[in-house]
Amino acid sequence: MYKPTLLILLISILLFSSCSHVYTPALYHADIVYQPKPASFDTVKSATYISAALGTNTSIDGQDLLTSGQINISRGYVFNGFNLAYGAFGVAGDYNNSTSSNSTTNNPPNDFKDKFFGAVGARASANLFVNSGRFDFRFIGIEMAYSHEFGSYADFRQSIKSSSDYYDDPRTNLFTVGLTSEILFHNVDNTDFENGIRVFLGTTIGYDNLSNGYYTSNTYIDNLTHYVFPKATYFFKIKQVFGSIEAGSQIMVRFGYTF
Structure with missing residues (x-):
């Protein structure tokens, strides 16, 4: 009596675990990074910024771990009441899969230990102050x-984009846009030591397959966080060395040099 029930339960668990696994682009909600710009009290009104960063985040269902390194180069400007920045970046990282069975036979497509991901792109930002x-x-x-x-x-x-066994967003091109607000200040009697706190709220534009599958039965809050995501940044600069700590969907630590 209990054997058929147990068998049905095991099959259900296997099917659920397969279909509930979600795969999204590696930089989904992790493509926005703080772009430094000169302050109004800086002696220079334009500068180049080069930095390296390490970041980590989980997949949107919390099952898998993504770890990456990033190189950024950007140019920043300050005008009367206005800042502008633009730049390019490159990313290399590892997607660690929690469902790997380490088996060598009869593996489903998602039975892998880890996979490499890379990305190149460009960023731009502007603000009034x-x-x-x-x-x-x-x-x-x-x-x-x-x-x-x-x-x-x-x-x-x-x-796997045509498979019904997984929730998958196959996009490889992402465009994200959002609004920011920031306070930047220097230490008392020392303009060479700057600190900044910035908040970002934005969205990734474009259709994704998860909208008609994974998110159809979720709550309003879950759906909202799928489309709109926040990010907070602490920034510092000591003379020509700068760094930042960013927290949101991804945790990132970055250090760089400006000239």
């Missing part, structure tokens, strides 16, 4: 990023 003493209040701004993903993880998502 007002100055008050040692503070620049960048009260409203816009930030955008375009990225193109490549590698074995992108190839895997393309290979």
